[in-house]
Amino acid sequence: MSTLENWEQLVKKQLKTDDIYAILQKENLEDVDVKPYYQNNSEYKILPKVEESTHLVAEYQEGLEDQAFAFLLNENVENLDEKSIFINNAKLSEHILTQESNRYFSLIDVFSDDHKAEINEHLSGELLSKSFERKICVDVSLHQNSGASIIQQLGFALAKSKELVERFGADILDKLIFKFAVGSQYFFEIAKIRAFKYLFNQLSREFEKDLIPYIFVETSLRNKSKNDQDNNLIRSTLELASAMIGGADAVFCNNYKIENPTELSKEISFKQQIVLAYESIINVFEDATSGSYFVEAITHQFAEKSWKLFLDIEEKGGYLELLKSGEIQKMIFEQATKEQSWVEEGKIKIIGVNLYPKLEVKKLVSELYDDSEIKSVRLAEMFE
Structure with a gap:
């Protein structure tokens, strides 16, 4: 039987x-430990989903009713039947016309992500x-698009959940939906979603529950380019x-299309999901990477580091307190500017941006980022 030492001797x-x-x-x-090879030395368990198969969500367009079974709505649309509806507009929540045949989910966050640092009680x-x-x-998702690390995103999600529990009681945990943005670090992003399932389940156990988080994911804007x-x-x-x-x-x-989106580009963006789901059927797997030594190792490191960050936030007064003091903003700023410097130096390569660029334009980091504000910044903006 091959041991890790045997592998190391062979590689040497x-x-x-x-x-x-x-x-x-x-x-x-x-700052996680990524090894060049792994052996099975850890236990793992299947991490289930809430839904039997992943919803493929389309921004509403006329004519898509027969192709899409889940819609993202920014305005009211009548006569939708047997659909899953994701409400993406706080104003729409007041006037949405619900039908018994549909399922409804709110993508509305009640936190202010500025120095007001408050939960909107009325909303x-x-x-x-x-x-x-x-x-x-x-x-x-805003935190990811602003340059927050995966560990920060997970820690902040837990800290925001804890704030809601303190305001509304532990039963609020059953009513939450979590919105993440995923970037280009393929296996890291898989591990991010898996790690959050461990983390939220652990948080729910602190309140004598045993819950699986409902996770809504959108594609990132952070790594996209106009050019x-x-x-x-x-x-x-x-x-x-x-x-x-x-x-x-x-x-x-x-x-x-970052600039000048069209109805066609909107349709193509949705149909990317159709191709992935129907050609490879990956939307039905419960936990496809379970047992992968690499992904399991990264998942557990993310979970451990994010839980530690969450505890640190709690010890300092919680998410809203650190948001009010500007510490959350500074944490994201430091991570985001480090990532931007890696792009500038070529340590992170983005085709068409800093690798084979079409234009030679360069902005300063100080023009893009502000340590007092959580704002979405695309890495390519430096070169556009």
């Missing part, structure tokens, strides 16, 4: 050096009074795949 012989890890291991922005009450299956969204939009299409396809394999309950593809 082939690379003709004893310092194999200096050659084979690469630094990463998450919260209004959402909690609705007959939606999931009433309040814990949205950390090379065809590559955006490829990037978002991989992001959708990682979301489905990671076990998201619903996925949505943002328009791959």
Whole structure:
């Protein structure tokens, strides 16, 4: 039977050096330990989804009713039947016309992500009074698009959940939906979604519950470019795949055209999901990477580091307190500017942006980021 030591001796012989890890291991922005090879030395369990198969969510367009079974709505649409409806507009929540044959989910976050640092009590009450299956969204997609690390995104999602429990009681945990954005780090993003299932389940156990989080995932804007939009299409396809394999309950593809989107580009963006789901059937797997030594190792590291961050936030007064003091904003700023510097130096390569760029334009980091604000910044903006 091969042991880890046998593998190491073989690799040392082939690379003709004893310092194999200096050659084979690469630094990463998450500061997790990524090994060049793994052996099975950990226990794992299947991480279920809430939905039997992942919802493929389309932004509403006339004519898509027969092709899409889940819609993202920013305005009221009548005569939808037997659909899953994701409400994406706080104003719409007041006037949405619900039908018994449809299922309704709120993607509305009740937190202010600025120095006001408050929960909107009126909006919260209004959402909690609705007959939606999931009433309040814990949205950390903005944090990803602003440059927050995976560990920060997971820690913030937990901290925001804890704030809601303190305000509305533990029963609120059954009513939450979590919104994440996924980027280009394929296996890391799979592990992110898997790790959050462990984390939320652990949080729910602190309140004598045993819950699985309902996870809605959208494609990231962080890595998209105005000047090379065809590559955006490829990037978002991989992001959708990682979301489905990671076990998201619903996925949505943002328009791959950053500038001048059209009805056709909107339709193509949705049909990326159709191709992935119906050609490879990855939307039906409960936990496709369970037992993968690499993915399991990364999942557990994300979970451990994110739980530690969550506890640190709690010790300092909680998410809203740190948001009010500006510490959350500074944490994201430091991570985002580090990532931007890696792009600038070429340590992160983005085709059509800093690798084979079409234009030679360059903005300063100080023009893009502000340590007092959580705002969406695309990495390509430096070169546009």
